Amino acid sequence: MSFAYDERIDGKLPDFDRDATIAALQAAVPDLAILHSTEHLRPFECDGLSAYRTLPLCVVLPETIEQVRGVLRCAKARGIPVVARGAGTGLSGGAMPLAKGILLVMAKFNRILEIDPIACTARVEPGVRNLAISQAVARHGLYYAPDPSSQIACSIGGNVAENAGGVHCLKYGLTVHNILRVDIVTIDGELITLGSDALDSPGFDLLALFTGSEGLLGVVVSVTVKLLKIPLRAKVLLASFNDVQKAGAAVASIIGAGIIPGGLEMMDNLAIRAAEDFIKAGYPIDAEAILLCELDGTPSDVDEDMQRVEAILGEAGATDIRIARDEAERTKFWAGRKNAFPAVGRISPDYYCMDGTIPRRELPKVLTGIAKLSKEYGLRVANVFHAGDGNMHPLILFDANTPGELDRAEGIGGKILELCVEVGGSITGEHGVGREKINQMCVQFSADEIVFFHAVKAAFDPYGLLNPGKNIPTLHRCAEFGSMHVHHGQVPFPDLERF
Numbered sequence: 001m002s003f004a005y006d007e008r009i010d011g012k013l014p015d016f017d018r019d020a021t022i023a024a025l026q027a028a029v030p031d032l033a034i035l036h037s038t039e040h041l042r043p044f045e046c047d048g049l050s051a052y053r054t055l056p057l058c059v060v061l062p063e064t065i066e067q068v069r070g071v072l073r074c075a076k077a078r079g080i081p082v083v084a085r086g087a088g089t090g091l092s093g094g095a096m097p098l099a100k101g102i103l104l105v106m107a108k109f110n111r112i113l114e115i116d117p118i119a120c121t122a123r124v125e126p127g128v129r130n131l132a133i134s135q136a137v138a139r140h141g142l143y144y145a146p147d148p149s150s151q152i153a154c155s156i157g158g159n160v161a162e163n164a165g166g167v168h169c170l171k172y173g174l175t176v177h178n179i180l181r182v183d184i185v186t187i188d189g190e191l192i193t194l195g196s197d198a199l200d201s202p203g204f205d206l207l208a209l210f211t212g213s214e215g216l217l218g219v220v221v222s223v224t225v226k227l228l229k230i231p232l233r234a235k236v237l238l239a240s241f242n243d244v245q246k247a248g249a250a251v252a253s254i255i256g257a258g259i260i261p262g263g264l265e266m267m268d269n270l271a272i273r274a275a276e277d278f279i280k281a282g283y284p285i286d287a288e289a290i291l292l293c294e295l296d297g298t299p300s301d302v303d304e305d306m307q308r309v310e311a312i313l314g315e316a317g318a319t320d321i322r323i324a325r326d327e328a329e330r331t332k333f334w335a336g337r338k339n340a341f342p343a344v345g346r347i348s349p350d351y352y353c354m355d356g357t358i359p360r361r362e363l364p365k366v367l368t369g370i371a372k373l374s375k376e377y378g379l380r381v382a383n384v385f386h387a388g389d390g391n392m393h394p395l396i397l398f399d400a401n402t403p404g405e406l407d408r409a410e411g412i413g414g415k416i417l418e419l420c421v422e423v424g425g426s427i428t429g430e431h432g433v434g435r436e437k438i439n440q441m442c443v444q445f446s447a448d449e450i451v452f453f454h455a456v457k458a459a460f461d462p463y464g465l466l467n468p469g470k471n472i473p474t475l476h477r478c479a480e481f482g483s484m485h486v487h488h489g490q491v492p493f494p495d496l497e498r499f
């Protein structure tokens, strides 16, 4: 049996009998926890992108690798799709279930298996929360660098699947740069290792290929992460601007001067006000934009670079510069930024978080473009983002109960991503494509490139059963979306029309 489908999949799939599926799972994996009543399925109907919701056929919560293998073998034998889920904090609908699919929830894989303070590594199960890794290794003076703002809740398995980023990633790299090895179970139920405990492995770099593959290639059952020494000193500076463009230009100037901050974040006035109202971080609510710039390293390096950054920001037009006086104030400055999303959630019934990446020098142009689109669509947009790596997070405020607002939010979101591509950027920096940005994949990639993606998917999952309808658009879909060249009404590669 072979499937390769888009989100219309549920319509095309055969009807799987829920009772028969559960009986088959129970027979294949006798001790497996299975949820199937509507009441029990409801909490799993969406991820952090709550605009798209579906109840799965059933939810399974395996505790052992053998159970994961059993579930996948059973799914394969019956041709039932499987969607893996970590903590469900994803913002692109990646873990959104299929009505005719099994949702494989990895929450019970929550053990830290091994900490090696000499090699500076830890081997953990995929359901371990991102922040829990740093907390567990802090006694060795170590931490795990990638720090999504959701780190209190999101799982390391989800981080691998999304190639998650965070404030620290400007200096220390994304998830892919901070892991050594993952063990995965394939759709055939085979346990395989990608990468190794050594710093380099021979052969194709399947670890890098797998990282960011959004649950389409296999299920992560353990992750070996690299750990870093906690820096001797970390200082954060808050700079205020009366002009968003100037703040954007200042970001490029700092990096252009050869300084790589441990974090360089930007918030505009709407985001500043929302965060201040929620967290009382000490933000200047009249500023049009603020930059948070953290420097870390040895005390002398940090102090020297801090002076240089202050000078650059002064030249760039900062109206006020404040260095956090102590650790408590530093934590407060960051708490405002890290809670900016929930803070914006307090000022609008709904918000839609976009995630595009652009070359840093284009920040002023793209911020102007977003402001124009905001007026055109009549929706407020709060900007809060990883400015240092050009990773924008425009939060589009709307009310799903007002007819037409969700459509408008999706419309402006799509336009913002297209603007990112236009200036040489990409449609996702860290939140993934999932279900949400599948149309924009057609804007970003050519038909040939999408065919390669399908080929990679098929090499791992020839049956198309792992998280189908996410991440890779069908060529047909791209043709319908209007972004792909169509000859005489035919999509390119007619043999792939069924995709």
Ligand SMILES: Cc1cc2nc3c(=O)[nH]c(=O)nc-3n(C[C@H](O)[C@H](O)[C@H](O)COP(=O)(O)OP(=O)(O)OC[C@H]3O[C@@H](n4cnc5c(N)ncnc54)[C@H](O)[C@@H]3O)c2cc1C
Residues within 6 Å of the ligand: 047, 048, 083, 084, 085, 086, 087, 088, 089, 090, 091, 093, 094, 095, 106, 126, 147, 148, 149, 150, 153, 154, 155, 156, 157, 158, 159, 160, 161, 162, 163, 164, 165, 166, 167, 214, 215, 216, 218, 219, 220, 221, 341, 342, 430, 431, 467
């Ligand atoms: C308030 C807020 C702030 C955020 N800030 C950031 C940020 O700063 N940086 C950032 O990168 N992201 C951020 N995110 C997005 C999100 O937290 C990340 O994408 C995170 O990596 C998702 O992890 P999760 O465990 O919740 O995964 P889920 O949402 O459960 O799943 C995400 C994807 O991973 C797949 N998956 C999950 N577990 C496995 C597994 N074991 N094996 C194979 N596939 C799997 C799923 O199928 C899905 O495609 C934020 C989200 C929120 C709500």
